[in-house]
Amino acid sequence: MLMADDISYAVGGTPLLSHVSAAFPASRVTGIIGPNGAGKSTLLRIAAGLLAPGAGQVSCMGEGLAGMTLARRARHLAYMPQDMPTLPPMPVREVASLGRLPYGESPAQALHHLAVTQALDKVGLTGLAHRLANQLSGGERARLMLARALAMQTPILLADEPVAALDPAHALAVMGVFAGLAASGRCVVVVLHDLLLATRFCDTLIMMKDGHILHQLAPAHLTDAMVRQTYGVTSRRVDGAFVPWDLCTTDPSDQTR
Ligand SMILES: Nc1ncnc2c1ncn2[C@@H]1O[C@H](COP(=O)(O)OP(=O)(O)OP(=O)(O)O)[C@@H](O)[C@H]1O
Numbered sequence: 001m002l003m004a005d006d007i008s009y010a011v012g013g014t015p016l017l018s019h020v021s022a023a024f025p026a027s028r029v030t031g032i033i034g035p036n037g038a039g040k041s042t043l044l045r046i047a048a049g050l051l052a053p054g055a056g057q058v059s060c061m062g063e064g065l066a067g068m069t070l071a072r073r074a075r076h077l078a079y080m081p082q083d084m085p086t087l088p089p090m091p092v093r094e095v096a097s098l099g100r101l102p103y104g105e106s107p108a109q110a111l112h113h114l115a116v117t118q119a120l121d122k123v124g125l126t127g128l129a130h131r132l133a134n135q136l137s138g139g140e141r142a143r144l145m146l147a148r149a150l151a152m153q154t155p156i157l158l159a160d161e162p163v164a165a166l167d168p169a170h171a172l173a174v175m176g177v178f179a180g181l182a183a184s185g186r187c188v189v190v191v192l193h194d195l196l197l198a199t200r201f202c203d204t205l206i207m208m209k210d211g212h213i214l215h216q217l218a219p220a221h222l223t224d225a226m227v228r229q230t231y232g233v234t235s236r237r238v239d240g241a242f243v244p245w246d247l248c249t250t251d252p253s254d255q256t257r
Pocket residue numbers: 011016034035036037038039040041042043082
């Protein structure tokens with residue numbers, strides 16, 4: 001669905017990504033994981049067409065992303081940024097309805113579109129639809145940005161740390177939404193720091209470090225050695241999901257360390 005082919009990207013002579021190739025298929029949730037500064041957001045922004053790679057190319061459903069008009073790109077691909085923009089004093093529903101504008105809908109049409117209702121429902125914001133967006137809490141704002149992206153109903157959704165500000169219940173719900181989108185044939189790519197959610201909900205993991213991809217694999221094939229190599233922490237598999245074990249125990253004699 002979305003392919004990054006031999007991407008390199010540098011700023012001021014400093015390479016941020018070096019020869020990165022990745023395939024993001026339909027019907028899958030692909031998780032991009034790795035330590036701070038690994039290049040995850042840079043890769044996602046290049047995959048979204050927001051940054052032009054220094055070398056390599058991105059193709060979107062068989063078409064070069066660089067050659068697509070902005071409007072066409074916006075009908076194929078939705079992007080949720082890591083940094084929350086300052087939201088205007090506009091009702092929540094109106095902000096979410098901005099996701100419909102790539103379809104050429106007038107703001108009034110967009111506001112009443114079913115996709116907006118469904119998107120707000122998916123992120124649990126139906127009850128806050130008439131509140132002003134600038135009054136929302138951090139987690140609520142993150143869910144609104146996700147609702148705006150969901151309202152676009154694109155075949156591809158790219159989300160940069162969408163659950164970082166969410167409480168456990170909403171994080172679980174949002175990961176469930178991603179799984180549902182993939183089950184309906186969509187391509188979902190999500191940057192995550194939560195190893196537990198990544199290994200539980202993603203179909204494929206891309207592990208990055210220092211601007212390189214170290215591993216691309218199914219969570220079932222992730223090993224403690226890979227986690228240690230990538231993050232420098234000990235981990236443990238619990239019911240199929242990986243938990244950074246150094247966060248769970250202070251006992252230096254713990255046999256699992
Ligand atoms: N415009 C820029 N100029 C200089 N360095 C940059 C620029 N943008 C990103 N970087 C650096 O590139 C590296 C990768 O950044 P990126 O945001 O892709 O990391 P990340 O893996 O998403 O990290 P995090 O988990 O902290 O969000 C970082 O070391 C960052 O400081």
